[in-house]
Amino acid sequence: MRMPSIKSCWPLLALTLILGGCSSSPEPGSSTKTSTKGDRYHQKHDAYPDSAPDVSQVPDAIPRYEPYSRGGNKPYTVMGKSYNVLASAANFRESGLASWYGTKFHGYHTSNGEVYDMYSMTAAHKTLPLPSFVRVRNLDNKKEVIVRVNDRGPFHEGRIIDLSYAAAYRLGMLNTGTARVEIETIYIPSPENEAYTSSQDPNHYFIQVVASKDRERLNRLGKELAAKYQLGYRLQEKDTLYRLQLGPLGHEGIASKMLQQMRQQGYPSGYLVTEPKS
Known part of the structure; x- marks a missing residue:
């Protein structure tokens, strides 16, 4: 198995930053490592883990409401380029190259103060608020994962997201090192942000339940869930994959509460789809 190409974090070897994970060093007087590896740059190059556990069944990150972290959400500068963190993760889409990072940063703090675990479904992004939840789709093999963004990077030209080893494995991009996504x-x-009434809210909300190539199975499930939750349902087709969505709901707060209820009742990967009212 060929090692991946030069990773996005390597150019930061000589920098002392206040970012975390793949792009930072500890603040003075703090200890950011949980292992006995010594300095975070004990490896000259990033690498695959030795005797890695089977990560094929590592589940997607479960999207949920989390307040943005105190750390890692301020404007910052890396290699002479300044970045402004987005105020909200709502309605963000992007296409480009994904890379991944592994043993070189495993066990060290990420930008929001958590410890990087390459076997969990996490990622680094330059401007999304921390934490954010992102669906990543490999355009070449159509594989998808949901990751929780808790770090900053990648700072390599043309790359938009740095994935954990587990996420990269499930997307089938370990051998190539990068992938179009x-x-x-x-x-x-x-859940407490219900400033709009239904008539004032400019959007419709659908609850994305599950995706499958089996249209008939999703139709049966849609009818069952529509009756259970007293909602309509639809199937959205994209690239031979059908997405079962319940709705529409005209109030963001109500839609969020319904989503939380469905997650607790057997659909943990559900999320909201927002569409402007016509």
Whole structure:
């Protein structure tokens, strides 16, 4: 198995930053490593883990409402380029190259202060608020994962997201090191943020339940869930994959509460789809 190409974090070897994970060093007086590897740059190059566990069954990150972290969400500069963090993760889409990072940063702090675990479904992004949830789709093999963004990077020209080893494995991109992807945020608003009434809310909301190539199975499930939750349903087709969505709902707060209920009742990967009212 060929090692991946030069990783996006390597150019930061000589920098001392206040970012985390693949792009930072510890703040003075702090200890950011949980292993006994010594300095975070104990490896000259990033690498695959030795005797890696089977990560084929590592589940997607489960989108949920989380307040944005205190750390990692301020404007910053890397290699002479300044970045402004987005105020919200809502309605964000992007296409480009994905890369991944592994043993070189495993066990060290990410930009929002958490410890990087290359066996979990996480990622790094330059401007999304931390944490954010993102669906990543490999355009070459159509594989998809949902990751939780808790780090900054990649700072390599042309790359839009740095994935954990587990996420890269499930997307089938370990051998190539990079992959062409589309990313889309899964934005979960605060359940307490119900400032709009239904008539004032400019959007319709659908609950994405599950995706499958089996149209008949999804139709049966759609009828069952529509009756259970007293909602309509639809199947959205894209690239031979059907997406079962319940709705529409005209109020963001109500849609979010319904989503949380469905996650607790057997659909943990559900998320909201937002569409403007016509």
